[in-house]
Amino acid sequence: MITLLLIFFPLVAALMLLLVKGEQVKKIALGAAIVEFAISMFAVFQFQKNADTQFELNYAWIKSMGINFHVGMDGISLLLVILTTFLVPIIILTSFNKQYKNPSAFYSLILAMQFALIGVFVSLDGFLFYIFWELALIPIYFICLLWGGDDRARITFKFFVYTLAGSLLMLAGLIYLYQFTPNHTFDIKALYAAGQSLDVVHQGYVFWAMFMAFAIKMPVFPFHTWQPDTYTTAPTQGTMLLSGIMLKMGTYGVIRWLLPIAPLGVEHYAHLAITLAVIGILYASTIAIVQKDFKRLIAYSSIAHVGLIAAGILAGNVQGVQGSMIQMLSHGVNVVGLFFIVDLIQTRTNTRDLHSLGGIRNVNPQFAVLFLIVLLGSVALPLTNGFIGEFLLLNGVYQYSAWMAAFAGISVILGAVYMLRSYQSIMLGETNALTSSFAPLTGNEKAVLVIICAAIIAFGVFPKPLLDIVEPSVIKLVDGFNLAIGK
Amino acid sequence: MKALILLSSLGVIALLAEIFSFKKLVYPLVIIGLITTLIFNAFDWGTDITYFNMMRYDDFAVAFSTVLIGVSILWFVMADGFFKEESNMTDYFSLVIFSLAGAVIMVSYSNMAMLFLGIEILSIPMYVLAGSKKDDVLSNEAGFKYLIMGAFATGFLLFGIALIYGATASFDIVEIAQVVSTGAASTIFYVGLLLMLVGLSFKVSAVPFHFWAPDVYQGAPTPVTAYMATIVKTAAFAAFLRLFYTCFQGSAGTWTSIVVVMAGLTLLVGNITAVLQTSTKRMLAYSSIAHAGYMLLGLVALNGYSQSSILMYTLAYSVGSITSFGVLGYVAKARGGDSIDSFNGLAKTNPFLAFVMTVALLSLAGIPPTAGFFAKYYIFTAAFQAGHAWLVLVAILASLIGVYYYFKIIIAMYFKHNNNESAIELSFNHKLLFVITVLLTIALGLMPDFVIGLL
Numbered sequence: 001m002i003t004l005l006l007i008f009f010p011l012v013a014a015l016m017l018l019l020v021k022g023e024q025v026k027k028i029a030l031g032a033a034i035v036e037f038a039i040s041m042f043a044v045f046q047f048q049k050n051a052d053t054q055f056e057l058n059y060a061w062i063k064s065m066g067i068n069f070h071v072g073m074d075g076i077s078l079l080l081v082i083l084t085t086f087l088v089p090i091i092i093l094t095s096f097n098k099q100y101k102n103p104s105a106f107y108s109l110i111l112a113m114q115f116a117l118i119g120v121f122v123s124l125d126g127f128l129f130y131i132f133w134e135l136a137l138i139p140i141y142f143i144c145l146l147w148g149g150d151d152r153a154r155i156t157f158k159f160f161v162y163t164l165a166g167s168l169l170m171l172a173g174l175i176y177l178y179q180f181t182p183n184h185t186f187d188i189k190a191l192y193a194a195g196q197s198l199d200v201v202h203q204g205y206v207f208w209a210m211f212m213a214f215a216i217k218m219p220v221f222p223f224h225t226w227q228p229d230t231y232t233t234a235p236t237q238g239t240m241l242l243s244g245i246m247l248k249m250g251t252y253g254v255i256r257w258l259l260p261i262a263p264l265g266v267e268h269y270a271h272l273a274i275t276l277a278v279i280g281i282l283y284a285s286t287i288a289i290v291q292k293d294f295k296r297l298i299a300y301s302s303i304a305h306v307g308l309i310a311a312g313i314l315a316g317n318v319q320g321v322q323g324s325m326i327q328m329l330s331h332g333v334n335v336v337g338l339f340f341i342v343d344l345i346q347t348r349t350n351t352r353d354l355h356s357l358g359g360i361r362n363v364n365p366q367f368a369v370l371f372l373i374v375l376l377g378s379v380a381l382p383l384t385n386g387f388i389g390e391f392l393l394l395n396g397v398y399q400y401s402a403w404m405a406a407f408a409g410i411s412v413i414l415g416a417v418y419m420l421r422s423y424q425s426i427m428l429g430e431t432n433a434l435t436s437s438f439a440p441l442t443g444n445e446k447a448v449l450v451i452i453c454a455a456i457i458a459f460g461v462f463p464k465p466l467l468d469i470v471e472p473s474v475i476k477l478v479d480g481f482n483l484a485i486g487k
Numbered sequence: 488m489k490a491l492i493l494l495s496s497l498g499v500i501a502l503l504a505e506i507f508s509f510k511k512l513v514y515p516l517v518i519i520g521l522i523t524t525l526i527f528n529a530f531d532w533g534t535d536i537t538y539f540n541m542m543r544y545d546d547f548a549v550a551f552s553t554v555l556i557g558v559s560i561l562w563f564v565m566a567d568g569f570f571k572e573e574s575n576m577t578d579y580f581s582l583v584i585f586s587l588a589g590a591v592i593m594v595s596y597s598n599m600a601m602l603f604l605g606i607e608i609l610s611i612p613m614y615v616l617a618g619s620k621k622d623d624v625l626s627n628e629a630g631f632k633y634l635i636m637g638a639f640a641t642g643f644l645l646f647g648i649a650l651i652y653g654a655t656a657s658f659d660i661v662e663i664a665q666v667v668s669t670g671a672a673s674t675i676f677y678v679g680l681l682l683m684l685v686g687l688s689f690k691v692s693a694v695p696f697h698f699w700a701p702d703v704y705q706g707a708p709t710p711v712t713a714y715m716a717t718i719v720k721t722a723a724f725a726a727f728l729r730l731f732y733t734c735f736q737g738s739a740g741t742w743t744s745i746v747v748v749m750a751g752l753t754l755l756v757g758n759i760t761a762v763l764q765t766s767t768k769r770m771l772a773y774s775s776i777a778h779a780g781y782m783l784l785g786l787v788a789l790n791g792y793s794q795s796s797i798l799m800y801t802l803a804y805s806v807g808s809i810t811s812f813g814v815l816g817y818v819a820k821a822r823g824g825d826s827i828d829s830f831n832g833l834a835k836t837n838p839f840l841a842f843v844m845t846v847a848l849l850s851l852a853g854i855p856p857t858a859g860f861f862a863k864y865y866i867f868t869a870a871f872q873a874g875h876a877w878l879v880l881v882a883i884l885a886s887l888i889g890v891y892y893y894f895k896i897i898i899a900m901y902f903k904h905n906n907n908e909s910a911i912e913l914s915f916n917h918k919l920l921f922v923i924t925v926l927l928t929i930a931l932g933l934m935p936d937f938v939i940g941l942l
Contacts, residue, residue, distance in 0.1 A: 062936050064795075065865075134855040145902055153902045157894060164854075164890055168883045171864065175871045175879070 002043050003055045003071045006081060007118050009036055010088075014111035017104050026096060029107035033089035036114065040085040047078055049468050051476035053124065061128075066185030070125040075473035079325055079466065080121040080252055083332045084245050088114045090451060091240045094340050096444040097347070100147055100235070113139040113241055120249050126174045126186040129257070133213075134167055136249065140241060147235040159230040162223070166216035173209030177261065195261030196484050200268055207265030210258050211273065217250030218306045220273075221280025231299035236343040239295070243302050244336040248328045251306065254313050255321060259477065263484035270314045274400065277314070278407050281307035285414035289421070294352045295342045297422055298335065301378070304411050305331050311408055312393035316485075318478045320396020325470045327389030330377065330459065334386060337374035337452040344445060345426065349434045354422055359431030363438040368427050370449040375423055377456035379416045385459035488536070488544055490528040490552050491591050493520065498584035505577040513580055514570065518563060525556045540659055541598045548595035550798055550941045551725040555590050558717050558805040559583075564920045565813040566710035579619070582612035583714065590722035594729065599648045599658040602726060606644065606690065609722060610637050613715060617707040629706025636689065636699035644686030650679030660734040667737035677741055683730070684742060690723040691779045694753040701760075704772030709819065712768065713812035716775045717805035724782050728797055731786060739789055746787045747878055753780030754885035761892045767815055768825045770892055771808070774851065777889060778804050781863060784870040784882060792869035794942040800866050802938060803850060803858035803931055810847035810924040813917065814840055821911040830896050832905030840911065841900040843921040850928045852893040853886050858931030865939060 013032035020028055047054060056072030073081060092110060100106045116139065119132030137160065144156040178186060180194035195206055216223045231239050259266055284303035291297035309327050312320035344367070345360075346352050361368035373384075380386035390412060398405035441449070459466065497520040504513045528549060537543040563583075570576045589608030596602045614637060618630020652658060654676035655666040666672060685696065692700040704712045735742065757777030764770035778800075785796040815825060817840065822829035834841035850859035863886060867879050913921075931938065 062934075062939075064936055064940050065868075131855045134860075138849075138854065142901070145898070153898050157898065160894070161887065161890060165887050168887060171867070172871075172879060172883055175864075175868050176876070178868065179872060 001055075001057075002039065002046070003057055003073060003122055005039055006036070006043065006085075007071065007115065007122065009039065010111045010118065011115040014108040014115065017108040017111065020104050023103070025104045025107055026092070029111060030089055030092045030096075032111060033085075033092050033114070037085040037089055040081055043073070043078065044082065044469070047073075047075075047469065049075075049472065051075070051472035056124070058124075065127070066181070066183060066187070067127045068125050068185070068187060069128060070187060071119075071122040071128070072124050073122055075470040076252070076255060076325060076477070077121045079329060079470045080248055081118055082466075083248065083329050084114060084117050084121065086455075087240070087244045087332055087336055090336060090448055091237050091244070093444055093448050094240070094336075094343065095237050097442060098236075102146075106143070106147060106237075109139040109143050110237060110241065113143070117245050117249070121252060124188045126177070126188065126191050126257075128186070130167070130171055130174060133170070133249065133253075134164075136246060137163055137167070140238060140246060143238040143241070144230065144234040148238065149233045149235075152233045155226075155229045155233045159226045162216055162226040166213035166223075169209045170213035173206050176209070177206060191257075192260045196263065198262075198264075200264040203262040203265030204268055205265075207258065207262040207269055210253070210261070211269075214250040214253040214258065215273075215276075215310075217253070218247055218310060219250075219303065220277050220307060220310050221283055221303070222276065224280065224284070224303050227303060228296055228299045231302070232293065232296050236339055239299075239339050240336045243299075243339065244332040247302070247306055248332065251309050251313060251324060251328055254310065255324070255477065259313070259316065259481050260484070263481050266314065266316060266481075267485045270316065270400070274311045274314050274397070274404055277307040277311040278404050280304070281311070281408055281411040282414070285411050285418065288418040289414065291418070292354050294345065294354055294422060294426070295339070297354075297418060298338045298342060301415065301418065302331070302335055304415060305335075308390070308393050308397075308408055308411060311404065312396045315396045315400035316478065316481055317396050317399050318475055319392045319399065321478055322467075322471065322474045323389050323392025323394075323396050325474060326463065326467070327386075327393055329466065330385035330389050330456075333452055333455050333459075334374060334378045337449065337456070338378060340445075340448055340452075341371050341374065344441070348438050351434065354425045356432070357426045357435055358429040359427070360435050360438050361427040362431045363435060364440060366446075367438075367441055367449075370453055371423065371427060373453040373456055374449070375419050377460070379419045380412060383457070383460045385456050385463070387460060388463050488538055488542065489531055490524050490556065491542075491588060491595075493524040493527060494556075494584055494588040494591060497521070497524070498581045498588060501577055501580040501584060504580075505575075510577055513577055514563075514567065517580055517584065518560065521556055521560045521563065525553065525560070528552050528556060537597060541601050542592070542595050543597035544595055547725075547729065547794055547942060551594035551721065551801075552591050554798065554802050554805070555587065555594065555718055555721055558721065558802075558809065559587050561806070561809045561920060561924065562710070562714055562717065564916055565713065565809055565816075567914075567916060568816070569708060569710040579616065582616055586610075586612035586616075587718065590718055593722040594725040596726070596729070597660055599651070599660065602730065603641075603645060603648060605722075605726065606641065609719060610641070613637075613711070613719060616711045616714070617703055619711065620708050623706075625706035626708065627706075629703045632699055632706075633703045636703075640686045640689030640696070642686075643682050643689070647679045647682030647684075647686060650675050650682065654679060660730065664734050664737060667735065670737075672738060677738070680735055680738065680742060681745075684745065687723065687727045687730070688749065691720060691727060691782070692776050693749050693779050693783060694756045694776065695749075697753070697756070697776045697779075700776055701769055701772045704775065705766065705769045709768065709812055709816045709825075712772070713809055716771070716808045716812070720775065720779065721801040721805060724779075724786075724797055724801060728786055728793065732789065732793055736789060743787050743789065746783055747875060750780050750783035750787060751878060751881045753777065753783060754882055758885045758888040758892075762888060764892070765826050767827055767830070767896065768819075770827070771811060771815070774889065774892070775808070777885065778851075780885065781866055781882060784875070784878060785866045787875060787878070788866075788869035788873040790869060790873050792865070792872060795939040796862075796866040796869040798942055799858075799931075799935060799938050800862040803862035803928070806924050806927050806931070807847045807850040807857075807859055810843060810921060810928070811851065813920065814844040814847070817911050817913070817917075822907065827895055827899055828903075830899040831903040832907075833900040836905070836908060836910045837913075839918075839921070840913065843925055844900065845897055846925045846928055848893040848897055850932070852890045854890075856929060856932045858928045858935070861932050861935045865935070
């Protein structure tokens with residue numbers, strides 16, 4: 001029942017919001033998101049810390065095609081559900097000082113997005129997964145199209161077509177697998193069996209069909225060209241949804257669907273895919289170093305981070321997958337914090353240009369401390385959340401190939417370079433005309449940053465509760481993968 | 488059979504309205520008559536009676552008749568303005584209803600002669616209706632072009648029927664199928680088959696026999712275009728499928744490769760040309776050609792999915808088309824043109840209309856959770872199961888191109904600005920119609936079992 005509640009509560013809330021007029025819509029949206037978070041916390045306490053799929057529900061949906069409404073959560077799903085329910089209220093809270101035109105539609109779309117995202121993370125039926133996967137695209141498309149910045153029509157459309165192209169390939173892959181399922185069903189177990197029954201060549205086809213969808217969503221080099229423009233043009237909340245949660249649809253897809261369905265395909269092409277991911281890490285980090293626009297810089301840093309996550313997953317060992325799970329969580333929290341900081345700076349100074357900023361620390365030391373904590377989390381300093389994930393990921397990649405790990409490791413250094421450099425040019429130095437009147441943080445803004453910083457430190461110091469949730473599932477998954485490739 | 492009898496009498500009643508001057512009553516009478524027909528048609532379900540070896544009311548016929556009659560009710564609600572404006576409206580009513588009767592024959596024939604009669608009964612009223620705007624050059628062109636091309640296609644079809652009769656000594660599709668399955672078919676038979684294929688491809692506007700469609704669709708009055716895009720297309724596809732699925736399945740080896748190539752071409756040409764259009768109506772015309780390409784996928788599949796996938800597709804496509812042509816009619820009238828720019832800023836002035844159009848376009852583009860998505864998915868599965876993986880990949884590419892032009896309208900509605908700030912007034916009937924079509928689009932997308940479970 002709790003899974004159903006988790007999926008459909010945001011949808012009901014989104015529809016109700018459409019009826020509300022005026023300013024209180026923000027508060028209702030926030031209230032709904034907090035209730036959703038409470039529901040997910042309830043699920044966490046009910047959760048048995050083992051590898052089983054729990055809270056499972058299975059209803060017949062389209063009988064003649066063997067399609068079921070099959071949902072449930074194991075540790076991997078639950079962790080991403082927590083991420084979603086934790087971030088959405090924060091994302092809504094970040095918009096409290098903003099005046100968007102037509103607010104009821106805006107918040108309704110955010111909650112509709114949450115509905116689709118949760119659906120993606122709990123689906124245990126290929127068709128259902130695909131429906132939610134596509135459904136997530138529609139709200140975010142309209143959020144970006146209606147409330148985005150300049151040239152948004154072209155950019156959001158590019159984003160839409162790119163991701164849809166990937167999705168359609170995944171659909172082709174699913175239809176292909178469907179043929180080989182014993183009783184013609186889309187059930188996840190049947191799809192696993194169907195995929196594993198194929199030989200390496202055909203698993204390779206399935207691998208590419210599905211990997212394209214996930215790679216575009218993440219995005220992995222060279223499918224990333226939609227990302228910097230879209231992140232930069234989207235409204236802040238849209239960017240947060242895209243980078244904080246939606247990106248994880250891609251990485252989650254690789255873990256939940258790609259590894260078990262096409263293990264031989266993954267093993268066969270992992271080298272190529274990891275190479276692409278590592279190229280992406282280096283490439284995006286290098287570009288981030290020379291960015292002047294702070295928002296764009298973070299967009300590129302996100303490509304670098306997700307590249308490492310992808311490499312860790314495809315390495316196919318426990319450390320890599322475990323690290324990717326933790327890094328997904330950390331990256332989600334950190335990147336939302338960073339984009340919020342961009343937004344704070346932009347609304348106060350009307351610029352995101354690193355060179356025209358400076359000396360904000362002198363005006364607002366409180367902001368400087370909070371920014372620094374988020375930044376340190378993002379560059380993976382020990383005792384912050386970023387460290388554990390990055391460490392495990394590099395460890396996982398190292399087990400796969402020392403060379404890859406060496407190159408990917410450079411990204412940690414490069415990450416420190418561009419993050420610290422941007423901190424330097426924004427916060428340190430002389431205060432100038434733009435930054436001298438940097439207004440103090442309002443209560444809401446402080447609340448958001450404090451929550452994010454608390455999460456960064458708490459998770460960095462004491463990650464055990466979250467690790468315990470996910471570990472058994474990851475071990476089971478990797479064992480299954482190793483068994484399938486005969487290791 | 489009940490449907491056919493009721494429809495024919497309804498057409499006659501509409502004609503009598505002129506003589507006995509109850510013109511005002513015709514519209515409600517027709518709607519009530521069609522609803523009655525829909526109900527009585529449902530009683531034929533599962534009976535499977537063959538009449539005089541000419542018509543066979545099996546489940547296929549009943550299911551497609553239901554779609555045809557149901558969509559025509561939606562069409563009549565959408566097209567009410569078309570009948571009000573004209574002085575000789577009763578003629579139009581009877582023409583449309585007779586053509587609907589022709590459509591019902593086309594989905595229930597079991598004899599080549601009835602197929603031919605059905606096509607003619609369907610087409611001749613359409614020739615008249617396409618040219619019904621007498622003082623409009625484009626409408627005249629449309630009527631004339633449609634007539635010439637239609638006659639040409641009919642020629643092919645008739646010639647094909649004649650040759651097949653020559654080869655098999657029968658008009659009955661079951662008997663022909665028996666001859667085919669014994670392998671006794673001669674060269675003449677195959678020539679006849681190809682000629683029939685050409686004739687039917689004309690009717691469903693598959694590439695390379697599609698040249699008439701854009702001009703006719705653009706020139707004809709918008710409601711007539713909607714009728715051609717929905718009812719005529721559904722009937723033509725059902726006839727196509729019935730013939731090739733029952734009658735010519737035995738010789739599938741000879742013609743599937745031709746249809747595969749045609750389907751691929753139709754998908755690509757239809758979608759790519761639609762991208763280049765500035766007139767919405769012409770764009771929808773090309774999109775209608777493209778949709779014929781998707782439906783051909785169901786035809787070449789020739790497996791257990793074929794019938795239900797084409798049923799689902801025609802239904803989803805018809806509902807989407809009725810909605811989009813309905814909204815287009817409003818916009819073209821209020822903004823004085825059917826270019827894509829006339830949709831600019833519609834979301835601001837008419838949020839409801841823009842939402843309705845968005846749902847319809849998402850369905851036509853095949854985005855979940857709409858009916859169009861499931862229909863596409865289902866037809867892809869059908870083709871995939873039959874081993875046409877490459878064709879499915881082409882279709883996927885084509886639907887990606889399709890997104891491009893459908894979204895042009897969505898972007899225009901939600902993103903572009905328009906100086907004309909006045910909202911468009913909607914009549915109550917149309918509001919109701921749009922609510923129903925939106926609900927249908929989503930319901931069919933979420934619960935397609937009701938439709939695909941039928942056949």
